[in-house]
Amino acid sequence: MAVVKAKLDQGPPNYKEMLPPIITENYGKWAYHEIPSPGVLKHVSESGAALFSVRVASPRLVSIDFIRDICVLADDYCDGFLRFTTRNNVEFLVSDEAKLNPLMDALKAKGYCIGGTGPSISNIVHTQGWIHCHTAATDASGVVKAVMDDLYEYFDTMKLPAKLKMGLACCLNMCGAAHCSDIAIVGVHRTPPVINHDVIRKGTEIPSLVASCPTGAIRPDPKNKSVKVNDDKCMYCGNCYTMSPGMKLNDARNDGLAILVGGKTSNARSAPSFSRMVIPFLPNTSPRWPEVVAAVRNIIEVWIANAQKGERIGEWVERVGWERFFSLTGIPFSDMLIDDYIFSRETFRTGAAFKY
Amino acid sequence: MTEKKTPLLDELEKGKWPSFVTEIKRAAVRSASAAELLPLLERSYRERIGHWKHGGIVGVRGYGGGVIGRYVDVPEDYPNLAEFHTVRLLQPSGWFYNTKTLRTVCDIWEKHGSGLTNMHGSTGDIILLGCKTNEIQPIFDEFSEAGFDLGGSGSCLRTTNCCVGPGRCEHACYDTLDACYNITNEFMDELHRPMWPYKSKIKFSGCANDCTSSIARSDCSVIGTWRDTLIIDPVAVKEYAANGYPIKSQVCDKCPTSCLTYNKETQELTIVGEECSRCMHCINMMPKAIHPGKEKGATILIGGKSTIVQSAFMSWVVVPFMKLESEDDYEPFKELMRGIWEWWDENGKTRERIGETIYRLGMGKFLRETGIPPVPQMVFRPRANPYVFWNQDELDKSGTMLDGSAL
Numbered sequence A: 001m002a003v004v005k006a007k008l009d010q011g012p013p014n015y016k017e018m019l020p021p022i023i024t025e026n027y028g029k030w031a032y033h034e035i036p037s038p039g040v041l042k043h044v045s046e047s048g049a050a051l052f053s054v055r056v057a058s059p060r061l062v063s064i065d066f067i068r069d070i071c072v073l074a075d076d077y078c079d080g081f082l083r084f085t086t087r088n089n090v091e092f093l094v095s096d097e098a099k100l101n102p103l104m105d106a107l108k109a110k111g112y113c114i115g116g117t118g119p120s121i122s123n124i125v126h127t128q129g130w131i132h133c134h135t136a137a138t139d140a141s142g143v144v145k146a147v148m149d150d151l152y153e154y155f156d157t158m159k160l161p162a163k164l165k166m167g168l169a170c171c172l173n174m175c176g177a178a179h180c181s182d183i184a185i186v187g188v189h190r191t192p193p194v195i196n197h198d199v200i201r202k203g204t205e206i207p208s209l210v211a212s213c214p215t216g217a218i219r220p221d222p223k224n225k226s227v228k229v230n231d232d233k234c235m236y237c238g239n240c241y242t243m244s245p246g247m248k249l250n251d252a253r254n255d256g257l258a259i260l261v262g263g264k265t266s267n268a269r270s271a272p273s274f275s276r277m278v279i280p281f282l283p284n285t286s287p288r289w290p291e292v293v294a295a296v297r298n299i300i301e302v303w304i305a306n307a308q309k310g311e312r313i314g315e316w317v318e319r320v321g322w323e324r325f326f327s328l329t330g331i332p333f334s335d336m337l338i339d340d341y342i343f344s345r346e347t348f349r350t351g352a353a354f355k356y
Numbered sequence B: 001m002t003e004k005k006t007p008l009l010d011e012l013e014k015g016k017w018p019s020f021v022t023e024i025k026r027a028a029v030r031s032a033s034a035a036e037l038l039p040l041l042e043r044s045y046r047e048r049i050g051h052w053k054h055g056g057i058v059g060v061r062g063y064g065g066g067v068i069g070r071y072v073d074v075p076e077d078y079p080n081l082a083e084f085h086t087v088r089l090l091q092p093s094g095w096f097y098n099t100k101t102l103r104t105v106c107d108i109w110e111k112h113g114s115g116l117t118n119m120h121g122s123t124g125d126i127i128l129l130g131c132k133t134n135e136i137q138p139i140f141d142e143f144s145e146a147g148f149d150l151g152g153s154g155s156c157l158r159t160t161n162c163c164v165g166p167g168r169c170e171h172a173c174y175d176t177l178d179a180c181y182n183i184t185n186e187f188m189d190e191l192h193r194p195m196w197p198y199k200s201k202i203k204f205s206g207c208a209n210d211c212t213s214s215i216a217r218s219d220c221s222v223i224g225t226w227r228d229t230l231i232i233d234p235v236a237v238k239e240y241a242a243n244g245y246p247i248k249s250q251v252c253d254k255c256p257t258s259c260l261t262y263n264k265e266t267q268e269l270t271i272v273g274e275e276c277s278r279c280m281h282c283i284n285m286m287p288k289a290i291h292p293g294k295e296k297g298a299t300i301l302i303g304g305k306s307t308i309v310q311s312a313f314m315s316w317v318v319v320p321f322m323k324l325e326s327e328d329d330y331e332p333f334k335e336l337m338r339g340i341w342e343w344w345d346e347n348g349k350t351r352e353r354i355g356e357t358i359y360r361l362g363m364g365k366f367l368r369e370t371g372i373p374p375v376p377q378m379v380f381r382p383r384a385n386p387y388v389f390w391n392q393d394e395l396d397k398s399g400t401m402l403d404g405s406a407l
Helices: A021-026 A064-077 A097-109 A141-150 A197-203 A206-212 A239-243 A290-306 A313-320 A322-329 B007-013 B020-028 B032-047 B099-112 B133-145 B176-186 B188-192 B234-242 B247-252 B281-285 B327-347 B354-361 B363-370
Strands: A030-037 A040-045 A050-056 A061-063 A081-084 A090-094 A121-126 A164-169 A183-188 A218-221 A226-229 A256-261 A276-283 B086-089 B096-098 B116-119 B126-129 B202-205 B220-226 B260-263 B268-271 B296-302 B316-322
Touching: A021 A050, A050 A097, A061 A064, A061 B020, A064 A081, A064 A090, A064 A097, A064 B020, A064 B099, A064 B116, A081 B099, A090 A097, A121 A141, A141 A164, A141 A290, A141 B007, A141 B020, A183 A290, A197 A226, A206 A218, A206 A226, A206 A239, A256 A290, A256 A313, A276 A290, A276 A322, A290 A313, A290 A322, A313 A322, B007 B020, B007 B032, B020 B032, B020 B116, B086 B133, B096 B099, B099 B133, B176 B188, B176 B202, B176 B220, B176 B327, B220 B327, B234 B247, B234 B268, B247 B260, B247 B268, B247 B281, B296 B327, B296 B354, B316 B327, B327 B354, B327 B363, B354 B363
Parallel strands: A121 A164, A164 A183, B202 B220
Antiparallel strands: A030 A040, A040 A050, A050 A090, A061 B116, A081 A090, A081 B096, A183 A256, A218 A226, A256 A276, B086 B126, B116 B126, B220 B296, B260 B268, B296 B316
């Protein structure tokens, strides 16, 4: 066999080879779109051509068998083309309207979930969790699965007040835009790393380990040929564990999850906003995290009951006031929800007008 | 080998939402490492603790990143996970695929890895989860031959991504798919060979709906906009009215600048163009009747990142409007980015994102030293304190009273 030699810097595959003919022909000429039914988008071109996209749920962590299965469906109904969305769902691209219903029937028969369009929840953008990340305070895929099973009625319908974009980050590095989601679930560590001096002495570059700490909590300990941690300065980020397995951060008794709400990234109506912490800690109850599932459902149900049509969660809370959010949801308030990090002052109420 | 039963994970095969546990089980049929991932994950579910560690440099010849080393912390119990590295592949713009390309990914990954993937990672890449160290170079060689390239990792330009853009969206104000492809290819060296203080990301969104969440997730957000006035199709407005669509309450009353007026008698919708902030609300509500203006381009924002270390930042405006209609228009953008990265490279501390460097040293210094002109669109409101660090070289340093006598 000839030795294959890699070409360097050739870049991504050319997207032009990945577009179905209807898109190549109508590229940049789309006039408008409609949502004929939940999970189905109809884009109409200036030429009158119509493209139907059927959105199907994905767990994001998928086997090559899953990919091969959706390829068979795309070959049968979509001339061999499909795409993935920014929120990790699959979109089948149907250019022949006659194939739309047969595709939907085939998808349903095989158990695929169609939905995630318009005022619905599309999927929860999430991280690796216990499947593959070293700093995870919780699993990601498992929490997402449990929450999406519970919220399924809001995936395959369009009955929410507005879009619901959720994110889950499995530690406070917050990969995956959880910090600007309508509802964010965030894994939290709460205890400083436990140092294993033997492991550190065996092969850790002490200067790199010291430099990895964002708050300067780690100091060299020359006597021990190891390091010391100033526990008061530790923010539990796990950067030191990335540098050395001798800085174990995982703590089964104290790790858990926090809930933040009210973020968005769209500019529609109001400026993009950060999610705000409303529940500082829930226990890590694997395998189905009932406390997290119940907390998310409560927030969504109170939002549905109180929001005006078209109001994202953050827009609703900002209209009624955060003090009303707590009284309406019954979520207890605590000092942990008052910012004491860098940009705290702008969150304090510097006015005398508020509600009870 | 450890216990094969996975009662806790099996609970996650119940319910309507597609199950990742089922996916791991499918991969486990043909992959020893995927098969061992099940009992390892079951153990994490039982102990409520993760079992992975970082460390140990892995990679391919010629690149400084693209593969992330991953090792189980109990290799004696899970020998097939002793090395379980992640490979990142650059995805095609907009995550469009033909099935031939997807099958190629599957075939190569079946041969060399666990058969598990993320379609896609948070940054945008195709993520191939789990391979041994000695497979990395063969994986890259074969993917390279098939037309793929590695994505970014470490202190480099990370993999870029973009929204569906003009491929399937009427709102796109520039060609996000082409801009992403062209600009990614321009910065291959920056992407494959980490040389900066920390990571840096670019995301391309075609309009202010920002479907890639670029403002939250990228150091440089390129968000489509227009500079003239949005276009109202009066005939289509009448159609919405005829269908009973509540134009006043759902569109005009929710316009943040109150620039739209609807006359119920004449069924006419009018706009005061100078007052419109181009937020996309009315266009989202009435896509058949309201369209972005003709003079299209993008707003360039800098600084977005997640929480570590100095809190989460959203990108802020540095160039309110830049034309991005053709390849020639990409040049000024590339020049701008080169200048910004160079400034950051000179001034940034290790593990400091560009937004944090600008915050620490001040927007004024950043703008002066990169030559970007200050404009009011950069701020929600001006400063409330008088502590301007005046450039003393620009002041009268003669040291005398107005009449010329000594101070």
